[in-house]
Amino acid sequence: MGAEVVIEGLTKSFGRQTIWRDVTLTLPPGEVSVMLGPSGTGKSVFLKSMIGLLKPDRGRCEINGVDIVTCSERKLYEIRKLFGVLFQDGALFGSMNLYDNVAFPLREHTKKSEAEIRRIVLEKLDMTGLAGAERKLPGEISGGMRKRAGLARALVLDPEIILCDEPDSGLDPVRTAYLSQLLIDLNAQIDATILIVTHNINVARTVPDNLGMLFRRELVMFGPREVLLTSEEPVVSQFLNGRRIGPIGMSEEKDQATADAEAAHAAAGHADGFDEDLRGIVPQLEPTPGLPERQAVRRRKDRVMRIIHALPQQARDGIIESLTPEERERYGVARRPSPSPRPRDNGWHPPEAVAGEAPAEIARLPKSNWRTDPPDGSGGGA
Numbered sequence: 305m306g307a308e309v310v311i312e313g314l315t316k317s318f319g320r321q322t323i324w325r326d327v328t329l330t331l332p333p334g335e336v337s338v339m340l341g342p343s344g345t346g347k348s349v350f351l352k353s354m355i356g357l358l359k360p361d362r363g364r365c366e367i368n369g370v371d372i373v374t375c376s377e378r379k380l381y382e383i384r385k386l387f388g389v390l391f392q393d394g395a396l397f398g399s400m401n402l403y404d405n406v407a408f409p410l411r412e413h414t415k416k417s418e419a420e421i422r423r424i425v426l427e428k429l430d431m432t433g434l435a436g437a438e439r440k441l442p443g444e445i446s447g448g449m450r451k452r453a454g455l456a457r458a459l460v461l462d463p464e465i466i467l468c469d470e471p472d473s474g475l476d477p478v479r480t481a482y483l484s485q486l487l488i489d490l491n492a493q494i495d496a497t498i499l500i501v502t503h504n505i506n507v508a509r510t511v512p513d514n515l516g517m518l519f520r521r522e523l524v525m526f527g528p529r530e531v532l533l534t535s536e537e538p539v540v541s542q543f544l545n546g547r548r549i550g551p552i553g554m555s556e557e558k559d560q561a562t563a564d565a566e567a568a569h570a571a572a573g574h575a576d577g578f579d580e581d582l583r584g585i586v587p588q589l590e591p592t593p594g595l596p597e598r599q600a601v602r603r604r605k606d607r608v609m610r611i612i613h614a615l616p617q618q619a620r621d622g623i624i625e626s627l628t629p630e631e632r633e634r635y636g637v638a639r640r641p642s643p644s645p646r647p648r649d650n651g652w653h654p655p656e657a658v659a660g661e662a663p664a665e666i667a668r669l670p671k672s673n674w675r676t677d678p679p680d681g682s683g684g685g686a
């Protein structure tokens with residue numbers, strides 16, 4: 305199972321420019337998480353801080369119990385070996401063919417024989433759909449293939465954590481869908497903890513177990529996907545729907561005059577992008593048939609059902625809705641009565657929010673007997 309990453313109060317500035325402050329979140333082991341955020345909100349800086357390429361000013365980033373903000377260079381070098389990183393452009397060496405690019409970390413960081421290296425490289429190229437392309441140079445292949453080659457290279461040291469910086473950038477929607485599927489398939493095969501930073505709404509809606517968003521130098525939210533996907537937070541719904549009306553402007557944050565002018569245009573009937581409301585929970589991608597089940601799915605259900613009482617009502621309803629009848633019985637929860645339809649049909653109809661205490665079915669939630677973490681308690685998560 306992948307490593308858990310515990311981040312607490314992390315703050316990063318460049319000179320007097322604060323990029324983000326007090327970021328606190330946990331990446332649960334083996335789960336897939338996505339960090340959304342408008343351009344320039346510091347998503348790439350966040351990834352670089354997680355592998356110690358940038359040094360945060362304050363806070364902790366603990367991986368397998370080691371705080372990489374304060375640990376020694378030697379320890380950091382060791383911890384970095386747990387990571388596989390897919391950079392935006394694949395970061396391949398232009399003069400090396402795909403085989404040598406993918407073999408590079410093995411030749412640099414291990415004493416493996418060429419025969420062993422060959423076995424691993426061909427296995428990873430096969431996993432990423434690049435079997436037969438090993439003699440190609442990066443300049444001779446498409447952007448999608450370059451990303452997959454970057455991913456193959458990120459896999460050769462058997463990472464516990466995979467970081468992907470905008471894996472969809474420069475790809476058309478079909479190639480992005482293939483890459484999304486590949487990430488889920490890889491998670492099913494190696495159970496690594498995965499963090500993807502992206503602007504891509506489709507990736508955010510269909511790929512992760514957990515979703516977060518950076519905005520205005522802060523983490524707006526981070527948690528089970530159902531929370532962000534049903535959020536009424538203006539910045540979240542504006543971002544998910546790709547609208548101009550809302551707190552996010554051309555250069556991240558808009559001033560009041562611009563916001564007022566846009567609101568007046570909208571009131572006068574001026575269209576603001578799509579008319580469809582993209583909020584709501586859509587089914588998560590599943591591994592390609594024939595691959596193993598994602599072990600993280602069961603662990604996550606168990607984890608989320610333990611914290612469900614603390615989640616907003618719409619997220620709770622969405623989570624309970626997504627359980628099978630057997631799972632509802634096992635967890636001792638029931639669906640709430642049929643909701644009244646929403647004005648815009650986005651395929652899923654959350655029940656009306658009910659103020660007050662957690663519903664009875666959640667209050668009597670039993671401790672799950674589904675826990676698959678090792679008995680030493682090293683697994684689990686937030």
Ligand SMILES: Nc1ncnc2c1ncn2[C@@H]1O[C@H](COP(=O)(O)OP(=O)(O)OP(=O)(O)O)[C@@H](O)[C@H]1O
Pocket residue numbers: 318323341342343344345346347348349350503
């Ligand atoms: N090494 C650096 N020195 C100084 N400023 C930096 C450095 N790296 C990033 N920045 C600044 O940090 C801010 C956040 O950059 P970052 O690339 O992390 O944003 P992002 O959210 O990944 O954006 P995008 O989605 O457009 O890729 C930017 O204002 C950028 O100029």
